[in-house]
Amino acid sequence: MSKDASPLAKAARYGQTFRDRPHPLHPTETAAQLRERFCTPLPKQGLPEGEVLDALIDAAEPGLVGNTDPNFFAWVMGGSDPLGVAADWLTSVWGQNAGIYQTSPAAAIAEEAVEAWLLELLDLPRESSVGLVTGATMAAFTALAAARTEVLARAGHDFEADGLQGAPLVRVFMSDEAHVTNKTALRHLGFGASSIVHLPSDEAGLMDPYYLAKAMERHSGPKIVVAQAGQINSGGFEGFAEICRIAQGHNAWVHVDGAFGLWARAASETRAQTHGVEMADSWSVDGHKWLQIPYDSGFAIVRHADAHRRAMSITANYLNEDPEDGRSPTSYAPGLSRRARGFAAWAILQGLGRDGVAEIVSRHCAIARHLGARINGIEGLEVLNKIGLNQVLVGASEEPERIIALADHLNAHAGVFVKTAAWKGRPVLRLSVISRETEIAHADHLADAIAASWRIVRDQ
Ligand SMILES: Cc1ncc(COP(=O)(O)O)c(C=O)c1O
Incomplete structure (x- = not known):
């Protein structure tokens, strides 16, 4: 096969023109019609690569959503920057497994660079560790797993050894308008709806620290607070400095959901709204929203790197890591085999500055x-x-x-x-x-x- 006929060349050519199609914003077919295109009998014998790509494009186009289009205002989603797409394609071409340092030293060190750049850009405590995950939901999952480890340890319970069985009851405090994915993350971590204390919110969906203080006084035992930087509807910010001071009085962990809003710290006009957010213990932020990194990209940032590692680390007798190795990506994110997300993030951050x-x-x-x-x-x-x-x-x-x-x-x-x-x-x-x-x-x-x-x- 000539180089130009390769599936990569074909996909690259298509990538440059697909936005010119007649209906770039809305899907044009129903679920039933899309099923007819996609859900065909699996061929007994494989088809030629070029034919498969044509078939994929034909099947997908009528069901694509135009979030890369400048007239897209529907949800808080990013536009997949072409530089990030190119880096993402390289990631796939290289086929790297960013599990541990040895499975891809380049991927591991790219993550180290991204970690340092993010902490600088967002001006968060430089001792924090960053896990590269699929999005803000998994960032909350990762950070709240570290929170669970830490608040239970402060209460004398070893979560890694004993799990949630017999653990003291952990209460989680958040606005009644906090993003639903924080509750999803908590559910995955073993905290049901009854562990959550919902605080009444104001017209911007934000908690009033007064109610937080009152509610925290009413409950004994380990506590976590989830605060919002960029409320999903109003875009509002909670009073982080006061929230963190109240939480510190209870030896509680403060997690900030800043899926898109945390980026307000990167611009001088918007930064003041995030005042005090650096006092928190952990933060979740997306790469695929404001940074326009291709899906999927999110960052779990945790001030207490040790709790982060305790919650995530995977060790096994065949994962014989060397003390000289660089950081092991899997110590900061769920999963062992994983996409080398650091390459696209590194490219986008370099490209934007x-x-x-x-x-x-x-x-x-x-x-x-x-x-x-x-x-x-x-x-x-x-x-x-x-x-x-x-x-x-x-x-x-x-x-x-x-x-x-x-x-x-x-x-x-x-x-x-x-x-x-x-x-x-x-x-x-x-x-x-x-x-x-x-x-x-x-x-x-x-x-x-x-x-x-x-x-x-x-x-x-
Ligand atoms: C405020 C907020 N938190 C969390 C999330 C979940 O992020 P993701 O969809 O990247 O998992 C979103 C997504 O829209 C969000 O806007």
């Missing part, structure tokens, strides 16, 4: 403010959140349900992708500015489209 990360965060936040101001000028619509980050929540002043018709109209006619959410008892249009290429002009297009669609659906 400190200024590039700051630029993308401040640009998106400025676009969100601009969008909010434009929408506030549309009669009958109102922005419901204080826009400090990249999230814009839009409600209808009268007949709130009409927002759903507005979203449907926009998706069908305006060349944008938007979504609604239920927020504080009413439906809202929930706009997230997060895609790599989104500029002010895209926000203006969206604002014009909202005004035009609203005129139509308001009078229906």
Whole structure:
């Protein structure tokens, strides 16, 4: 086979043009239609590579979602930066297993570099350790596993030896609007809903430290607090300094879910909102959201590297690591065999540099403010959140349900992708500015489209 006919060359060529297809934003077929394309009988004999790639593209295209498009505002997702894609392809071409140092020294040392760069960019305690995981859910899982180890050890219980059987009851405190994946992570770790103390939240979905203090006083035993940097709907930040001071009074562990919001620390305009976040014990943050690293990429950052390692480490008689080895990736993330996520993260961080990360965060936040101001000028619509980050929540002043018709109209006619959410008892249009290429002009297009669609659906 000539070089040019290789599946890699074909995929690379396709990668440069796939965004030009006629419907780049919304899937065009139903689940049943996609099943017809994908769920064919497995061939007895393998097909030629080129034919397989053509078939894959044909099957997938009608079901693709355009989160790499600048007119995508539907969820907090990233736009898969081409540099990251290239590094990600190299990762697959190299086929490295980033389990331990010896299975891929390059992957292990790339992770060391990413760890140092992240701690510098996010200005978090430099002694922290970083696990490269699949996303913020697994980052919360990893960090909260370290929290579980540590708070139980402080209460005299050895989790690694004795598990949760016979362990003191651990209470976890969080806002009633904390991201659901924190509860998922806790469930995976053996903490059911009854271990969680939900604290009443304000109009931005944030806990009031007063209620935290009261609730923590009511409970004895080991405690963990989950705080939010970038509430999933409002984009708000909790009062970290006060939360951490209260938690420290109870010898508790504070974990911060900063899936996208923690990146506010990288830009001077937004950084103040994260005041005190560095006092926490652990943080989860995504790479595939604001950094635009191709899926999947997340980081579990833990101040107490020893607890992190105790919770994650895997040792076996055939994993004969040498004292001279570099860090073992699997000591900081779940799983042994794992994707070498450090390469794409390393490439993106190099490609953006400190200024590039700051630029993308401040640009998106400025676009969100601009969008909010434009929408506030549309009669009958109102922005419901204080826009400090990249999230814009839009409600209808009268007949709130009409927002759903507005979203449907926009998706069908305006060349944008938007979504609604239920927020504080009413439906809202929930706009997230997060895609790599989104500029002010895209926000203006969206604002014009909202005004035009609203005129139509308001009078229906
Ligand atoms: C605030 C917050 N926390 C956690 C998550 C979960 O992140 P992931 O989907 O990367 O696992 C998200 C994802 O949207 C989020 O926005």
